Amino acid sequence: MILFERVTKLYPTQTRPALEDVSLEVEKGEFVFLVGASGSGKSTFLRLVLKEEAPTEGRVWVAGKDLGRLSNWKVPQLRRRIGTVFQDFRLLPNKTVFDNVAFALEVIGKSRSQVQRIVPEVLDLVGLEGKEQRMPDELSGGEQQRVAIARAFVNKPAILIADEPTGNLDPATSEGIMKLLERINRTGTTVVMATHDAAIVDQMRKRVIELEQGHLVRDQSRGVYGYSR
């Protein structure tokens, strides 16, 4: 599903590569934690998957496509197959919960009837039934993140990328979010989650990929957050 072949990314203004010679593969339907200190290259990894950045060297394959050969106008098609969730939720504050999720369908040209049908389904899935007409600022952090997950998942993407989705949430709420991500993973969606949350990683016992200063230092199935804590 995701394949990195000897990928190096050097940003023009920096001397040290953000990623250096990273090769790895994530299979379809896997749940992968991406761990490492700030600046270790996690965000660069995720940006490369989304083709927000192009690698300096090496090749990135996502969903069977070589991103280096993907023309710019096809990038939107790629992103429709990848859902993305962030630490800061990134909801539209002037739209209701329903409209926030519907937005993702509307901007890719889905019809009104499709929107009316799909959005309630997804809101049910993430446990927000009955809150369709609330505004984001009326919701708790955990609920806002559920809206964001609903929006990321509403297109039924093949891959869900989560960049520290529990970073702003307390442990109890985080657990709920993790359960939700696990549920989404069980529908066959590949989940890649960058995180600092050791407790969650240790508890979930999923594959762990650790980056350190741009290098892949650990790739362990059923792993824990780290030894050096």
Add this chain to the structure above:
Amino acid sequence: MRARFVLSEVGNGLRRNLTMTIAVIITVGVSLALFGVALLVRAQVDTMKDFWFDKVEVSIFLCNDNSETASCAGGKVTQAQKDQIEADLESLKPLVQEVYFETQQEAYDRFIVQYRNSPIVDSVTVDALPESFRVKLSDPTKYDIVASAFEGRPGVEQVNDQRQFLERFFQLLGGLQAIALVIAIAMLIVTVLLIVNTMRIAAFSRRRETGIMRLVGASNFYIQLPFLLEAAIAAAIGATLATGGLILVKAFVVDRVLAPAFQFTAFVGWDAVVSIAPILYLTGIALACLAAFLTLRKYLRV
């Protein structure tokens, strides 16, 4: 493509950026109005050329007793000289379309009508005015041929082309048109820059929405469309203002002020306004969309 969704985004965008939208509308309006006036002046010049060149004549003034030019050394023009000139004019057909001989009496009658308010009328006698041939040309620009044929010939005092006087007048109008055009182009540049800036602000103020759109895989076209439509709508409103201004110029400045004051010439008709209005809309909308498109390409990159 969901029209209703796109239109509601456009409406939100225009409202959110209301001050800038108004600024764009007014600059587009003013610059297009100037542009329209420049086009109207050009139409006016064309109208006047059509009107006057139909009427212009080459006048061959003949010697009378008071003439002092060298070709009049032989005194008043003789009948033989006149016959010769007439025969030569005849031979210049078809360039020479019509020849009319004006006698001294006719010249005098015209003179007193023309200068009826001036005391000079009292001191002029019939004998003081020259006889002349009034020649109408099929192609007024070939005046030189006639002039060189008769200029300096015995019995001819002077060959006069009304067109020369008109040319100067048209040059003046052309100058005015050029000034209007330069100001209009400067204003259009200002307008483009303002639209570029407005789009930059709009793209920045909506970076949250556009960021999410990009993330969920909206196409570039879909992301840019609301911005382009906003620019086009603002430009269309501006063009409407400019057209309104042009109608006012035609109705009040041309028809109420200029036409009654200068009855000797023709003025542009409403057909000129009708043909200029679409040019204003096209120019305005095309410039706005181009400016918006180039800006967005930079600020809403994939």
